[in-house]
Amino acid sequence: MRTWRTLACIVLVLVVGVSLAANWLTPAGYAKQYREAVAAPPSHQHWLGTDDIGRDRFARLLYGTRISLLLAPAAALLSTLMAALIGGLAGYLGGIWSRAAMAVTDLFLSLPWLFLLITMRALMPLNVAPLVSVLVTFLLLGLLGWSSAARVLCSSATTLRNSDFVRQAKASGIQGSRLFWIHVLPNLKPVLHAQFWISIPVFILSEANLGILGLGVAEPLPSWGSLLKELEGMVSVGDEPWKFVPLILLIIVVTSFQLALSNPDEVAA
Amino acid sequence: MLGRKLARHGLGIIATALLGGFLAATMVRLAPGFNTDEAQLDPRLNSASVQALKQARADQNNIFRFYVHAMSRAWRGDLGVSLSLGQPASDLLRQRVPLTLRLVGMGLLLSWSAVMAFALSAARLRISVYDGLATVLSGTLLCVPAAVLALLSVLWNVPGALAIGLIVFPRDYRYTRNLLAKAYSLPHVLAARAKGLGEVRILFWHVLPLAAPQILAVAGVSVSLALGAAIPVEALCGLAGVGQLAWQAALSRDLPLLVNITILVTLVTLLANSGADLVGSMWRGQS
Numbered sequence: 001m002r003t004w005r006t007l008a009c010i011v012l013v014l015v016v017g018v019s020l021a022a023n024w025l026t027p028a029g030y031a032k033q034y035r036e037a038v039a040a041p042p043s044h045q046h047w048l049g050t051d052d053i054g055r056d057r058f059a060r061l062l063y064g065t066r067i068s069l070l071l072a073p074a075a076a077l078l079s080t081l082m083a084a085l086i087g088g089l090a091g092y093l094g095g096i097w098s099r100a101a102m103a104v105t106d107l108f109l110s111l112p113w114l115f116l117l118i119t120m121r122a123l124m125p126l127n128v129a130p131l132v133s134v135l136v137t138f139l140l141l142g143l144l145g146w147s148s149a150a151r152v153l154c155s156s157a158t159t160l161r162n163s164d165f166v167r168q169a170k171a172s173g174i175q176g177s178r179l180f181w182i183h184v185l186p187n188l189k190p191v192l193h194a195q196f197w198i199s200i201p202v203f204i205l206s207e208a209n210l211g212i213l214g215l216g217v218a219e220p221l222p223s224w225g226s227l228l229k230e231l232e233g234m235v236s237v238g239d240e241p242w243k244f245v246p247l248i249l250l251i252i253v254v255t256s257f258q259l260a261l262s263n264p265d266e267v268a269a
Numbered sequence: 270m271l272g273r274k275l276a277r278h279g280l281g282i283i284a285t286a287l288l289g290g291f292l293a294a295t296m297v298r299l300a301p302g303f304n305t306d307e308a309q310l311d312p313r314l315n316s317a318s319v320q321a322l323k324q325a326r327a328d329q330n331n332i333f334r335f336y337v338h339a340m341s342r343a344w345r346g347d348l349g350v351s352l353s354l355g356q357p358a359s360d361l362l363r364q365r366v367p368l369t370l371r372l373v374g375m376g377l378l379l380s381w382s383a384v385m386a387f388a389l390s391a392a393r394l395r396i397s398v399y400d401g402l403a404t405v406l407s408g409t410l411l412c413v414p415a416a417v418l419a420l421l422s423v424l425w426n427v428p429g430a431l432a433i434g435l436i437v438f439p440r441d442y443r444y445t446r447n448l449l450a451k452a453y454s455l456p457h458v459l460a461a462r463a464k465g466l467g468e469v470r471i472l473f474w475h476v477l478p479l480a481a482p483q484i485l486a487v488a489g490v491s492v493s494l495a496l497g498a499a500i501p502v503e504a505l506c507g508l509a510g511v512g513q514l515a516w517q518a519a520l521s522r523d524l525p526l527l528v529n530i531t532i533l534v535t536l537v538t539l540l541a542n543s544g545a546d547l548v549g550s551m552w553r554g555q556s
């Protein structure tokens with residue numbers, strides 16, 4: 001299992017590295033149109049061919065990978081922070097705060113994730129600049145993805161609140177926010193850490209789903225969602241198999257995340 | 270005892286659905302562009318008519334009044350009119366709910382048949398190659414976006430229910446396989462096997478009764494997963510169900526329709542989870 005985890009980490013580092021080098025590998029950029037080669041098959045000039053309006057697919061894949069792989073962790077960070085604040089504080093304060101926070105958490109958990117995403121996305125203006133659409137999409141993922149982690153954190157914080165060392169700290173006169181920030185929150189770090197890494201592949205897949213449904217990153221900016229939307233117009237798999245490259249890369253990246261995060265003990269069991 | 274439990278569950282469901290409706294209405298009220306009404310731009314309207322339209326909008330400025338008004342109308346069966354489709358929301362939902370229920374039901378049936386077949390054989394046989402293959406299959410499906418599976422189902426002309434089944438399968442398989450494997454490794458099951466008890470008897474008398482409450486809980490959660498999966502499947506396969514309606518409402522920012530769908534989906538999900546919870550606790554009480 002250790003070998004697989006190492007391999008997964010290497011793959012992730014490679015993909016991130018190559019996507020960060022997109023400016024050097026494809027200097028023409030993701031939006032340049034090659035009008036003489038519209039919907040062209042793969043060639044020396046265009047490794048993955050060009051799309052329906054003559055843009056280089058390989059360049060778009062690199063830039064799209066960069067957007068998804070850089071912003072998914074940012075969204076994961078936001079959702080983890082929100083989970084820490086909502087779940088951690090609810091568990092630490094207990095009583096009515098805990099019940100209220102868990103009622104809202106239950107409500108979020110009772111709605112299917114994709115349904116929640118498209119509903120909330122619909123509340124934002126849809127016809128916005130591409131850069132704004134990227135921010136809105138990933139901000140939404142970050143703002144909505146905290147609920148399951150908040151539940152775990154609330155339960156952990158409740159256990160911590162009743163633990164000996166917190167009681168001792170209270171007896172020593174440490175109260176309120178200082179107790180939370182210095183004694184409770186640092187002890188939630190392992191859960192927060194796990195939540196952060198688990199959220200990244202979930203958010204990558206969610207962005208892809210939103211993109212295919214036309215509610216994700218707006219054109220001309222590429223993302224995995226908008227690249228996979230090209231599959232919509234296909235008639236048969238054998239016609240243009242190179243269109244599946246973004247999907248294969250997405251599967252490799254998400255699988256690598258899952259392998260890198262997997263618990264060796266659990267796998268062995 | 271059971272009556273009290275049912276009442277508590279029922280109250281919880283109603284409270285959560287009302288809270289969901291209130292949050293959805295609040296979001297709708299705060300959404301950018303809520304105060305804009307294209308009708309006010311109609312050049313044929315005189316200033317008094319425009320003023321009347323503005324006044325009607327202003328009445329909805331108070332979120333609580335807006336919500337209470339919407340709820341009292343809903344109580345009378347009036348769910349409002351869809352802004353994008355121009356039809357009563359209740360009619361739209363009535364037309365589309367049966368298809369979604371059929372699709373989700375079939376998807377769940379297919380998914381759970383595969384889950385139980387794979388999980389039982391993986392937990393029972395304990396052949397590492399077989400277990401590995403099932404894990405790789407579910408792991409790969411887990412890494413494919415639901416919308417891509419929906420697109421592939423269109424490409425390969427596969428029924429939408431199968432796409433929903435494939436989306437739900439990997440999420441349920443992992444938990445169910447672990448639960449069954451854990452039950453099979455318990456000492457009393459090993460002892461029963463050592464004494465020569467038949468496999469069918471071991472399964473139905475010793476393994477399933479232990480794992481059933483947790484498996485039922487997973488089944489309850491899978492309803493929510495299947496409802497979520499219905500959105501891309503219906504939207505991309507051109508199936509006129511509630512999932513497609515939700516997608517169309519989102520694309521056209523038909524917020525009143527979205528509020529109604531939110532409440533409906535919340536209710537269905539909560540009912541499924543509570544049902545699974547109740548059956549699970551009754552099972553525990555019996556065994």
